[in-house]
Amino acid sequence: xxNILILIDAPIFTLQLLxxxxxxxxVFALAAYGMAxxxxxxxxxxxxxxxxxxxxxxxxxxxxxxxxxPFLSIPIAxxxxxxxxxxxxxxxxTRIVEGDLFISILATFGISILLQQLMNQLFGADVxxxxxxxxxxxxxxxxxxxxxxxxxxFGIALCLGLVxxxxxxxARLGQAIRATAQDSRAARILGIDTDRVYGxxxxxxxxxxxxxxxxxxxxxxxxxxxxxxxxxxxxxxVIVAGIGNVFGVILAGLGLGAAENFAGFILGAExxxxxxFSLLVLILLWRNSLLRLQRRYxx
Amino acid sequence: xxxxxxxxxxxTKRFGGVVANDNISLLVPEGGIVGLIGPNGSGxxxxxxxxxxxxxxxSGTIRFGGREITKLRVPQIARMGLLRTFQQTRIYRxxxxxxxxxxxxxxxxxxxxxxxxxxxxxxxERADHLLxxxxxxxxxxxxxxxxxxxxxxxxEFAMALMNEPKLLLLDEPTAGINPTLINxxxxxxxxxxxxxxxxxxxxEHNMRxxxxxxxxxxxxxxxxxxxxxTPDEIQNDPRVIDAYLGGS
Amino acid sequence: MSSVWKYVAYSGVIAISVVAPWALPAYQTQLAFxxxxxxxxxxxxxxxxxxxxxxxxxxxxxxxxxYVTAVVQRNMHFGIEEYVHVAGAVxxxxxxxxxxxxxxxxxxxxxxxxxxxxxxxxxxxxxxMRGQYFGICTLGLGIAxxxxxxxxxxxxxxSGLVTPVFPEGLGQRGLFFYYIFFLLTxxxxxxxxxxxxxHFGLAINAIRDDEDKxxxxxxxxxxxxxxxxxxxxxxxxxxxxxxxxxxxxxxxTEVAFAGATFGVWMILMAILGGKGTLxxxxxxxxxxxxxxxxxxxxxxxxxxxxxxxxxVGIVVxxxxxxxxxxxxxxxxxxxxxxxx
Numbered sequence: 001x002x003n004i005l006i007l008i009d010a011p012i013f014t015l016q017l018l019x020x021x022x023x024x025x026x027v028f029a030l031a032a033y034g035m036a037x038x039x040x041x042x043x044x045x046x047x048x049x050x051x052x053x054x055x056x057x058x059x060x061x062x063x064x065x066x067x068x069x070p071f072l073s074i075p076i077a078x079x080x081x082x083x084x085x086x087x088x089x090x091x092x093x094t095r096i097v098e099g100d101l102f103i104s105i106l107a108t109f110g111i112s113i114l115l116q117q118l119m120n121q122l123f124g125a126d127v128x129x130x131x132x133x134x135x136x137x138x139x140x141x142x143x144x145x146x147x148x149x150x151x152x153x154f155g156i157a158l159c160l161g162l163v164x165x166x167x168x169x170x171a172r173l174g175q176a177i178r179a180t181a182q183d184s185r186a187a188r189i190l191g192i193d194t195d196r197v198y199g200x201x202x203x204x205x206x207x208x209x210x211x212x213x214x215x216x217x218x219x220x221x222x223x224x225x226x227x228x229x230x231x232x233x234x235x236x237x238v239i240v241a242g243i244g245n246v247f248g249v250i251l252a253g254l255g256l257g258a259a260e261n262f263a264g265f266i267l268g269a270e271x272x273x274x275x276x277f278s279l280l281v282l283i284l285l286w287r288n289s290l291l292r293l294q295r296r297y298x299x
Numbered sequence: 300x301x302x303x304x305x306x307x308x309x310x311t312k313r314f315g316g317v318v319a320n321d322n323i324s325l326l327v328p329e330g331g332i333v334g335l336i337g338p339n340g341s342g343x344x345x346x347x348x349x350x351x352x353x354x355x356x357x358s359g360t361i362r363f364g365g366r367e368i369t370k371l372r373v374p375q376i377a378r379m380g381l382l383r384t385f386q387q388t389r390i391y392r393x394x395x396x397x398x399x400x401x402x403x404x405x406x407x408x409x410x411x412x413x414x415x416x417x418x419x420x421x422x423x424e425r426a427d428h429l430l431x432x433x434x435x436x437x438x439x440x441x442x443x444x445x446x447x448x449x450x451x452x453x454x455e456f457a458m459a460l461m462n463e464p465k466l467l468l469l470d471e472p473t474a475g476i477n478p479t480l481i482n483x484x485x486x487x488x489x490x491x492x493x494x495x496x497x498x499x500x501x502x503e504h505n506m507r508x509x510x511x512x513x514x515x516x517x518x519x520x521x522x523x524x525x526x527x528x529t530p531d532e533i534q535n536d537p538r539v540i541d542a543y544l545g546g547s
Numbered sequence: 548m549s550s551v552w553k554y555v556a557y558s559g560v561i562a563i564s565v566v567a568p569w570a571l572p573a574y575q576t577q578l579a580f581x582x583x584x585x586x587x588x589x590x591x592x593x594x595x596x597x598x599x600x601x602x603x604x605x606x607x608x609x610x611x612x613x614y615v616t617a618v619v620q621r622n623m624h625f626g627i628e629e630y631v632h633v634a635g636a637v638x639x640x641x642x643x644x645x646x647x648x649x650x651x652x653x654x655x656x657x658x659x660x661x662x663x664x665x666x667x668x669x670x671x672x673x674x675x676m677r678g679q680y681f682g683i684c685t686l687g688l689g690i691a692x693x694x695x696x697x698x699x700x701x702x703x704x705x706s707g708l709v710t711p712v713f714p715e716g717l718g719q720r721g722l723f724f725y726y727i728f729f730l731l732t733x734x735x736x737x738x739x740x741x742x743x744x745x746h747f748g749l750a751i752n753a754i755r756d757d758e759d760k761x762x763x764x765x766x767x768x769x770x771x772x773x774x775x776x777x778x779x780x781x782x783x784x785x786x787x788x789x790x791x792x793x794x795x796x797x798x799x800t801e802v803a804f805a806g807a808t809f810g811v812w813m814i815l816m817a818i819l820g821g822k823g824t825l826x827x828x829x830x831x832x833x834x835x836x837x838x839x840x841x842x843x844x845x846x847x848x849x850x851x852x853x854x855x856x857x858x859v860g861i862v863v864x865x866x867x868x869x870x871x872x873x874x875x876x877x878x879x880x881x882x883x884x885x886x887x
Contacts, residue, residue, distance in 0.1 A: 351763065353763075373759075373762045373763055374762045374763075374765055374766065374767065374768065377762070377763055377764055377765035378765040382763065382764065382765075383763060385760075385763075389757050389759070389760040389763075390757070390760070391752065391753050391756035391757055391760065391761075392756050392757070393752065393755070393756050393823075394749070394752055394753070394756060398749055398752075401746075401749055402746075402749040402750060402752075402753045402761075402764075402766070403764055405765070406764070406765040406766050406767060407765060409746075409767075413746060414746055414747060414750075415741075415742065415745055415746060415747050416745050416746060417744060417745045417746070418745075418746060418749075458764070462764060462765065
């Protein structure tokens with residue numbers, strides 16, 4: 001584990017890993033927020049969450065291919081994914097809401113595979129990235145590099161989170177969403193069109209992912225098969241933080257980003273994905289053992 | 300008491316800030332039928348869940364047949380001969396009535412061979428007999444999920460009998476049953492107690508039913524034990540009447 | 548179905564199965580894979596369809612078996628280092644060496660699979676992980692296994708492992724493995740048929756229908772869950788060992804722990820044919836395998852896209868599968884009685 005020694009000898013590297021981790025962590029947190037939204041309102045775990053993100057990235061990549069300003073591609077990706085989310089809801093999700101859990105896992109999983117392979121066919125299996133045209137900040141005598149675009153992405157992600165929180169509290173649709181999440185039958189009795197609420201929630205989540213995807217394509221890379229890792233990250237964050245806990249989601253997201261970065265450095269880049277999925281298993285085992293003490297089950 | 304099959308002593312159970320059971324104590328004598336009544340939300344089903352080990356209790360002890368079972372889990376307690384039926388009636392929906400009965404055989408002394416082989420003829424015979432007993436023989440090959448609610452309740456009861464329990468906790472056995480059939484159900488409960496020797500602890504809202512069934516009744520209100528006594532005493536106790544009519 | 552017709556049907560299927568690779572020599576390898584698919588579907592259905600525990604990670608046992616057989620066989624005759632990287636022609640074994648190595652390897656795989664299932668069962672099943680969480684946890688396991696295997700030098704890391712060349716003197720490779728997989732799957736089918744008709748079948752169905760109720764009735768749920776998973780794991784590991792040798796090359800994420808392909812297909816096949824039935828997974832596997840071949844021929848890369856759409860379509864619009872549909876349509880024949 002020579003890499004750990006490097007961190008100890010040169011603590012400045014630790015800071016670098018931490019900064020990079022936290023910056024990407026905001027994206028993870030928002031993706032988790034979206035997943036928690038769908039989960040809380042419709043009781044569906046969206047297995048295609050990561051693919052929505054990556055698809056958003058590819059939409060951004062594609063629009064930028066026409067010379068459009070990369071920052072304009074962010075809202076474009078959001079809108080396109082909103083539409084896709086709405087269509088998927090109407091075609092598929094509406095039939096599995098409030099149904100068998102097993103069916104909902106497989107349906108969204110099927111969607112994730114469909115999207116993965118579609119992107120693979122349309123865009124190829126290579127990693128793609130979008131040039132943002134922004135520069136780099138050099139700190140601490142040039143020993144720490146901070147890509148400006150990452151900070152911008154961080155900022156956008158957090159702003160998005162803030163806007164969404166306000167929307168959920170103040171806007172009529174936001175309140176309808178929260179009401180449906182608490183008790184869908186009661187909401188229906190009170191006159192809320194739960195089908196529209198579900199559709200709006202699902203499309204909203206897709207839009208959030210679209211925006212995040214555009215950010216990811218600019219700060220990092222996108223590739224058709226990276227989606228599952230994002231889905232798993234979102235899921236882990238929701239499990240650790242809990243569905244209603246916005247602050248916890250942000251904290252967990254930033255933490256995961258940092259942890260992953262450190263793991264990638266210490267264990268080697270080729271084990272970073274293994275780390276993410278192994279962490280998932282460990283978190284589930286830990287949560288399960290906690291519940292077992294109360295004789296409840298993770299289900 | 301040495302002949303009490305079930306001893307609940309000072310059991311308390313909290314859910315968050317709500318005290319569902321507050322220092323409840325009761326005794327169920329072997330071979331007896333004991334009733335548990337009280338308005339909605341008084342903690343009756345919670346008490347059942349505490350007894351069978353569905354959740355841990357915050358304080359108090361529970362003894363079954365002299366053994367302390369407070370810390371044991373549901374399957375262990377069930378194998379000791381303490382079963383419960385559910386308010387919402389739970390059966391195996393995708394299996395036939397007979398299959399539901401076959402799998403309800405007592406699991407405490409299952410040998411390795413029995414685990415893998417087909418049910419022996421005497422088990423099927425007993426299943427058929429019990430299904431007749433509750434009046435479901437003609438429906439025994441239908442999927443349990445296709446039965447009506449009342450029929451499912453009867454099946455659940457038959458499954459419990461199949462398991463040959465010592466003590467059976469019944470959660471509102473007459474709820475949702477056609478009123479004309481309730482007397483028949485009470486008769487069967489009395490017979491299972493008298494002929495099969497099963498001790499019963501019954502939660503009921505139907506006053507007439509519980510007065511016929513039970514020799515001794517406990518009344519809960521707001522999570523606490525309000526009073527206990529014979530059916531006559533309970534019927535005439537103003538506190539009991541208050542608890543039901545006075546609301547929460 | 549009346550008994551006579553049943554025997555005729557079963558004999559017919561067995562006869563065709565025995566003769567098929569001789570009648571269609573060009574398709575021997577594909578037919579061999581057909582049996583592997585049937586096995587994948589049946590093992591998944593045992594835990595997923597009959598017992599209600601949707602596993603997305605059964606592929607772990609398949610991949611484990613693949614590597615174990617290869618490593619054992621190699622260490623029996625040569626040092627492992629000589630086969631670690633894909634490098635042109637490798638030493639060949641004599642037919643005896645190949646066969647003994649293969650069968651010892653398969654045995655080791657079977658044992659390894661059961662041991663791993665036991666350990667995982669203790670961590671997941673005994674502690675009560677259920678439903679969606681069980682599914683996601685197994686998904687994580689499946690993928691983590693592939694990623695970890697990709698990083699482990701001893702077994703070739705990302706470059707994979709080459710299995711010994713099929714020696715001269717043993718006939719056709721496709722034919723040889725066809726019969727191995729056929730017999731293995733037949734053994735599995737008969738075992739499951741026996742289990743499902745007895746107390747064990749009732750117990751796992753009860754767990755599927757209402758596990759809380761099963762516990763409340765005193766059923767040893769943990770015991771049954773672990774036995775079922777270990778049984779699946781055994782057959783999956785042995786099959787994996789065989790496939791590694793049939794293919795000739797073990798890639799950690801594309802062949803061994805191919806969660807995105809085999810791992811998902813096994814679920815799809817079981818559902819398509821009708822989960823929770825004995826013949827459902829078999830029918831689903833047969834249909835799936837043949838359509839897959841067709842798709843590949845005509846659609847190339849778009850095949851996978853269509854597969855994804857297929858999964859969604861089946862799960863949403865046809866979740867009861869073929870046997871389920873048959874059971875609803877002709878309840879007396881295939882399903883349950885609707886009148887007393």
